[in-house]
Amino acid sequence: KNEVEQSPQNLTAQEGEFITINCSYSVGISALHWLQQHPGGGIVSLFMLSSGKKKHGRLIATINIQEKHSSLHITASHPRDSAVYICAALYNNNDMRFGAGTRLTVKP
Amino acid sequence: SAVISQKPSRDICQRGTSLTIQCQVDSQVTMMFWYRQQPGQSLTLIATANQGSEATYESGFVIDKFPISRPNLTFSTLTVSNMSPEDSSIYLCSAGTGGTGELFFGEGSRLTVL
Numbered sequence: 221k222n223e224v225e226q227s228p229q230n231l232t233a234q235e236g237e238f239i240t241i242n243c244s245y246s247v248g249i250s251a252l253h254w255l256q257q258h259p260g261g262g263i264v265s266l267f268m269l270s271s272g273k274k275k276h277g278r279l280i281a282t283i284n285i286q287e288k289h290s291s292l293h294i295t296a297s298h299p300r301d302s303a304v305y306i307c308a309a310l311y312n313n314n315d316m317r318f319g320a321g322t323r324l325t326v327k328p
Numbered sequence: 329s330a331v332i333s334q335k336p337s338r339d340i341c342q343r344g345t346s347l348t349i350q351c352q353v354d355s356q357v358t359m360m361f362w363y364r365q366q367p368g369q370s371l372t373l374i375a376t377a378n379q380g381s382e383a384t385y386e387s388g389f390v391i392d393k394f395p396i397s398r399p400n401l402t403f404s405t406l407t408v409s410n411m412s413p414e415d416s417s418i419y420l421c422s423a424g425t426g427g428t429g430e431l432f433f434g435e436g437s438r439l440t441v442l
Contacts, residue, residue, distance in 0.1 A: 253431055261418060263371075263433040306370055308431075315386075316361065321370040 224309045226319025233326050239294040241322045243307035247288065253308040254281050254292045257321075263306075266292070297326045330355050330423055334434030341411055341441050348407045349437045351421035356401035359424040362394070365436070366417045374419075377404040411441045 225244045233239055245252065254266040267274050267281040269290060274281050278297075283290040294301055307319040331354045341347050351360065360377040375383040375396055383396035398404045408415050420436045 255431075255433075261436050261438075263420065263422075263436075265431045265433070268430055304370075308371070316373050316376075318371045318373070 224307060224317045224319045226307050226322060228322060229320060230323045231325070233297050233324070235298055235326055235328050237297050239297050239324065241292045241305050243290045243319055245288050245309040248312045249309045250312050251310045252283055252290050253310070255306040255308060257304040257306060299326045299328050302326050330357060330432040332421060332423055332432055332434040334421055334437055336437055337435060338438040339440070341439065343412055343441060345411055346407055346409045347411065347439060348405050349419055351404045351434055353402045353423045357423040360398060360404045361422045361424070362396060362406045363420045363422070364417045365420060371420070374406070408439065413441045415439065416441045
């Protein structure tokens with residue numbers, strides 16, 4: 221069964237803190253996406269991973285194929301990082317499953 | 329990259345009516361997806377819109393309720409049929425390129441059914 225589990229559900233941090241959001245999935249994915257949804261509702265794809273690690277500015281995404289686990293890290297967090305972060309797994313049968321989302325609030 | 333225009337951005341509809349949401353991509357894409365996001369919830373995939381064939385629906389979603397068209401590689405529509413208040417939600421489309429696997433999202437259509 222294709223499942224995606226994401227944690228934590230809610231996260232509050234002080235500006236400058238290092239943040240980690242976790243995502244676990246079942247076997248058989250072809251890619252994993254990290255998405256960001258701001259309060260206005262628009263969704264942006266941050267990363268698409270099939271192996272290894274990607275970095276964009278203060279954002280880092282990693283994936284461990286053996287452990288079926290991915291993490292999204294935010295370094296030097298800022299209030300503008302406040303958003304909902306969603307991981308999405310694309311399975312080999314083109315089935316796409318979403319984590320429940322992590323609501324991040326970064327306080328100044 | 330791809331830019332997706334989705335409309336309407338919002339609508340208020342009466343029970344029993346149908347609404348068609350349009351999704352236009354500024355470039356040809358291999359995959360298009362339709363999602364629902366209920367208040368306070370994450371995304372739920374409704375279906376994958378395939379060009380030249382019928383859409384592939386996820387468990388819990390049926391073609392009679394959510395008919396989808398995909399006439400070409402840049403356009404798709406989702407119809408929410410015979411609406412009830414339980415259909416009040418945000419509906420989003422996304423598009424993906426088979427090569428890079430990147431996903432691009434429309435701004436969403438906020439539907440309220442009275």
